[in-house]
Amino acid sequence: MNWRISPDGEDTDLIEGFERIRARLDEVEPDVFVIVDSHWFTTSEHVVAGAAHHRGVLTSEELPTVIKGVGFDYPGAAELGAACEQVGARRGNFHSVGNRPQIVNVTDEHLPHHYSTINVVKHLRRDERVLVTSVCQTAKPHNFMEFGATIREAIDLVDCRVAVLGSGAMSHRFHPFDKIVSPLSLSYKPHGISSKEAYEYDMRVLELWKEGRHADVLERYPDYMRFFPEAWFGHYLIMLGALGGADFKGAGRPMSRYENQVGTGNIHVWFEVAGTQ
Template sequence: MGKIVGAAIVSHHPGLMQCEEFRVYMGAGADSDLIAGYGRLRKKIEAVKPDVVMIFDSHWFTTGYHLVDAGERYSGTYISDEMPWYLHGVPYDYRGHPELALAIEAVSRERGGYNRAIRHPELGRHYPTINLVKQLRLETMDLPVVAVSSCQNCDWEQFLPSGEAIGEAIRRSDLRVLLLASGALSHKFNGIDWKPRNPRIYHESNVSRPENIESDKQAIALMKEGRHDLILERWDEDYRRKPWEAFGAHYLQMLGALGGTACRFKGETLSDYENARGTGNIHVWFETQPHLDTQDARGLSEYTPIVTA
């Protein structure tokens, strides 16, 4: 019987792929704590020993279906069409897991759902997947990666059954699967002529609006308590209106796989809450195996960040 061995909300923002010198400059003399947070998260991944990493990609927008990438291998050089002046020349080479993707489609069809596997050698990559593959060294660990899309013509409630089908397919397998929800919380960008409130660009006061900061911190507090049900209760009146990145598709699909409103897995923050162009970013780990050692990951060894071309 397969199992979900861990889960996390993980920031992928492209500024983290710039060179350390520039990041430290933007941080007024200190790097983003999200960089050190990748190292803390990698230690968690090494401890739970997954067979497959599933990434809920908040930039892979699809229409009509929740798509699951069923390719066998992905290799190439990534360039972002959003920010090509610095996010370019990123080589990638990692395995997929077509059997898991096809199993998810089979379960979804049984349930009358909308998850479908797609297998096309020319299907493009998106940086919420590529940035995590690079920053978490998933290639070095030789871990298969399966990306899941954010279906843009869904109501938010429809992401939960997508995640439920994924969770059931994992249970029917013999795989140990790690879930990564790749995206921000509140996702309102600052204007192009925005002037920072704090010289440290990453500082939370530079998030676009005070009410977004308050809302994000409330959600983080509820995650720490394992009260995902209360986050869902407030979704329409709060988090849907901010809104979260991809309207929360990455979190909601992950949560569906973890049990939806019944999920009580508590969150452990692995980074500071930080700004990125006005959006609220953080890494939060959810321990799904209580028997494991849950020592504070901040005491773990140093992490050497990725530097791209």
């Protein structure tokens, strides 16, 4: 079975969307990707995977019959990873007990990899080095934003040109098990989104992005959480923190159609950054 073709005969636009993003990357010429991975959850700390190299074979624990035996081999961004931990300490990011750091660089070769990183690497990477960050499941928006600001300060310390890539969905409520493999669930069309209200809120956020109104997205965050944006929207919030937080005014340009994926809202968006930032 070709899982890319929906029961109504359509193919996803997300793959071609990666090509459109790659064209924009060619214009700005980064030498490092920072990928905020919405599938990599940590609990008591923000983690960057700062090994010098990443090599292995991925079979997804979530979708082992669909994503299996995918090889990967790419260089890490070790200097930037180390700088993130150093800057985190300098900014005073410690837990109150035992001065335990809140931002850590992990170089353990056994650290797992997730398809939300490997898919991005597969479709976007040419010769860029890659630093992957976790999404901490106990963090709140201000924690995510501080982590992003720390990454930005670390980037300024290291001689590299960085593209920050938030890898994750918008509203993220799946269809129930008895319906998850059904024509409605497998359609890429928006009518397959888990609820009309979730779809409408995704559209509202997209419009705010198009207008560069990130402060308004932050203001609406508690309301948006009713529709379960993936990973508490940490992939967006960390990226936004790295781009300047609530003061960032970069417009979001859709790089793909908005699509349903088994009830969840998905789209590629490129955020315009002024000058050489």
